[in-house]
Amino acid sequence: MTHRFIDLPPEALGFAQTSIDRADKYRDNAAFLEDARSYGTSLTLVFIGDMPLIMCGNTPLNVLFTFNNVPFATDIGEPIFLGLENGNPRFAIVLPEQCLPELSVREDVKAVDLRTLAVKSLVTPQHLNLLATAQALLNWHGKHKFCANCGQKTKLKSAGWKRICDACQSEHFPRTDPVVIMMATYSDKCLLGRSKHFPQGMYSCLAGFVEPGESVENAVRREIMEETSIKIGSVAYHHSQPWPFPTSLMIGCLGQALSDEIKIDGLEIEDARWFSKLELAQIMNGTHKEGITAPTKMSIANHLMQAFLDF
Amino acid sequence: MTHRFIDLPPEALGFAQTSIDRADKYRDNAAFLEDARSYGTSLTLVFIGDMPLIMCGNTPLNVLFTFNNVPFATDIGEPIFLGLENGNPRFAIVLPEQCLPELSVREDVKAVDLRTLAVKSLVTPQHLNLLATAQALLNWHGKHKFCANCGQKTKLKSAGWKRICDACQSEHFPRTDPVVIMMATYSDKCLLGRSKHFPQGMYSCLAGFVEPGESVENAVRREIMEETSIKIGSVAYHHSQPWPFPTSLMIGCLGQALSDEIKIDGLEIEDARWFSKLELAQIMNGTHKEGITAPTKMSIANHLMQAFLDF
Numbered sequence: 001m002t003h004r005f006i007d008l009p010p011e012a013l014g015f016a017q018t019s020i021d022r023a024d025k026y027r028d029n030a031a032f033l034e035d036a037r038s039y040g041t042s043l044t045l046v047f048i049g050d051m052p053l054i055m056c057g058n059t060p061l062n063v064l065f066t067f068n069n070v071p072f073a074t075d076i077g078e079p080i081f082l083g084l085e086n087g088n089p090r091f092a093i094v095l096p097e098q099c100l101p102e103l104s105v106r107e108d109v110k111a112v113d114l115r116t117l118a119v120k121s122l123v124t125p126q127h128l129n130l131l132a133t134a135q136a137l138l139n140w141h142g143k144h145k146f147c148a149n150c151g152q153k154t155k156l157k158s159a160g161w162k163r164i165c166d167a168c169q170s171e172h173f174p175r176t177d178p179v180v181i182m183m184a185t186y187s188d189k190c191l192l193g194r195s196k197h198f199p200q201g202m203y204s205c206l207a208g209f210v211e212p213g214e215s216v217e218n219a220v221r222r223e224i225m226e227e228t229s230i231k232i233g234s235v236a237y238h239h240s241q242p243w244p245f246p247t248s249l250m251i252g253c254l255g256q257a258l259s260d261e262i263k264i265d266g267l268e269i270e271d272a273r274w275f276s277k278l279e280l281a282q283i284m285n286g287t288h289k290e291g292i293t294a295p296t297k298m299s300i301a302n303h304l305m306q307a308f309l310d311f
Numbered sequence: 312m313t314h315r316f317i318d319l320p321p322e323a324l325g326f327a328q329t330s331i332d333r334a335d336k337y338r339d340n341a342a343f344l345e346d347a348r349s350y351g352t353s354l355t356l357v358f359i360g361d362m363p364l365i366m367c368g369n370t371p372l373n374v375l376f377t378f379n380n381v382p383f384a385t386d387i388g389e390p391i392f393l394g395l396e397n398g399n400p401r402f403a404i405v406l407p408e409q410c411l412p413e414l415s416v417r418e419d420v421k422a423v424d425l426r427t428l429a430v431k432s433l434v435t436p437q438h439l440n441l442l443a444t445a446q447a448l449l450n451w452h453g454k455h456k457f458c459a460n461c462g463q464k465t466k467l468k469s470a471g472w473k474r475i476c477d478a479c480q481s482e483h484f485p486r487t488d489p490v491v492i493m494m495a496t497y498s499d500k501c502l503l504g505r506s507k508h509f510p511q512g513m514y515s516c517l518a519g520f521v522e523p524g525e526s527v528e529n530a531v532r533r534e535i536m537e538e539t540s541i542k543i544g545s546v547a548y549h550h551s552q553p554w555p556f557p558t559s560l561m562i563g564c565l566g567q568a569l570s571d572e573i574k575i576d577g578l579e580i581e582d583a584r585w586f587s588k589l590e591l592a593q594i595m596n597g598t599h600k601e602g603i604t605a606p607t608k609m610s611i612a613n614h615l616m617q618a619f620l621d622f
């Protein structure tokens with residue numbers, strides 16, 4: 001049982017690259033943050049709602065604006081401090097939705113959803129990570145304006161890394177939901193399923209939230225049992241991936257099935273099937289006879305499938 | 312790079328064993344839940360505040376009560392449904408704190424905090440897991456009575472696995488915070504640190520919350536860099552452990568250090584040192600010349616230390 005050491009994440013795995021020094025020591029340094037906005041070297045991501053703005057042009061697209069160059073003159077509120085890129089401050093700001101009409105007539109900037117940027121590799125891997133960090137934080141702020149403990153309004157603190165409640169003194173930290181995503185294998189075959197929300201023909205790995213009181217390994221076993229009635233023995237960790245839709249951490253695993261008779265739950269998934277290695281290879285390269293397809297290479301599901309082919 | 316498959320968790324690792332079939336299909340089945348409380352085979356954990364009640368006696372202590380035998384006649388509210396143990400329903404209930412004076416004179420039942428039950432192995436590993444699940448859920452309910460989205464009161468639903476807001480229709484699910492806990496190694500030595508909150512003489516693995524936009528591997532690198540200025544290259548997953556204080560999932564990792572000059576941050580930890588394998592073995596068996604001690608075997612930190620000795 002030798003440990004499997006991981007150096008860099010696979011290049012295509014979306015959002016998982018290292019981007020910047022998060023420099024958390026500056027999050028509560030008001031003087032630094034105030035100054036930093038005026039540096040010529042400070043740049044900021046700009047969101048409208050949950051969509052980042054890109055500057056139109058050749059790929060990789062630029063997503064970092066100078067504060068002087070934020071495309072709409074408006075009150076941008078308190079920026080989120082994301083850290084330092086080669087020593088230079090990086091922020092994220094959100095524009096109010098009333099900028100949307102004005103945006104629609106601009107040809108130099110455009111709002112593009114983050115999934116599209118990732119699937120089509122439209123920005124650099126480092127900027128994808130920066131966007132994922134900002135989007136996860138913004139998704140959290142968007143749904144946590146009030147104190148879950150006492151119901152009063154909370155306010156943003158620590159440059160976006162905390163919210164506090166003046167009424168009951170609670171501190172609230174960004175939420176990150178661990179999700180297991182896993183492929184069960186049984187001798188030469190692997191288990192893939194599809195939810196009814198998937199694009200037609202696509203099969204992927206099963207997945208679900210880790211529940212209170214569960215280890216990663218037990219969450220893998222429970223989810224596969226719930227969705228397909230397949231019993232899993234040993235579980236191996238493969239890799240992880242931040243997934244800001246809205247605030248997840250994907251924990252990719254492989255599971256050794258102890259049985260192969262599938263019974264679909266009919267709730268979370270509409271189908272699950274065993275596929276041979278040969279079929280999986282065809283699915284991955286788009287030549288499967290039934291037209292079955294795999295999720296994109298930016299997803300950890302694709303990398304779990306590849307790991308099985310590489311066994 | 313072969314995957315490392317894990318079958319059962321180490322027996323001593325607290326809270327990490329499988330206990331019961333969570334049977335999530337019954338969480339929204341009001342008729343089943345209502346009936347189940349009257350079954351003679353239904354049993355319930357009983358908490359006062361965040362302390363489980365135990366029946367005094369020989370170890371392993373019994374922590375499961377019949378509903379008729381709940382020690383204080385009081386309104387127990389809506390029980391949390393934990394699942395089925397050999398087909399028999401298991402619940403958790405919370406007694407109001409006004410039961411505390413009455414409890415203090417009872418000799419047959421006692422409230423004991425969950426950490427003590429785990430450290431001293433006072434209940435079975437399966438019941439430790441059941442208690443951890445209940446305690447994580449109760450901790451979450453305790454701090455989430457209001458809707459973070461709109462500030463109105465929320466109510467418990469799905470037998471304790473959800474809260475809903477009638478005002479804005481938001482659904483809130485239990486929070487589980489992923490935490491990386493890791494040991495850096497550098498040739499024959501390993502890095503341990505101590506927080507000022509630790510018992511005197513104890514050193515342990517470094518740890519910290521996974522932040523939005525981070526993979527597990529990058530969180531490991533960032534935390535060790537922040538706390539000790541040690542740069543980490545490759546990272547290996549070791550094991551995971553539910554940790555209901557209040558609602559964490561510990562993700563245990565090993566990290567290969569690329570440098571060995573320690574600079575303490577002075578904030579999160581008060582000291583960090585490199586220990587040789589020989590010293591670590593002495594720490595683990597209580598013979599270190601400076602009296603340095605390790606955390607208990609129920610913690611994943613202890614198992615990470617053992618993993619390094621076993622290399």
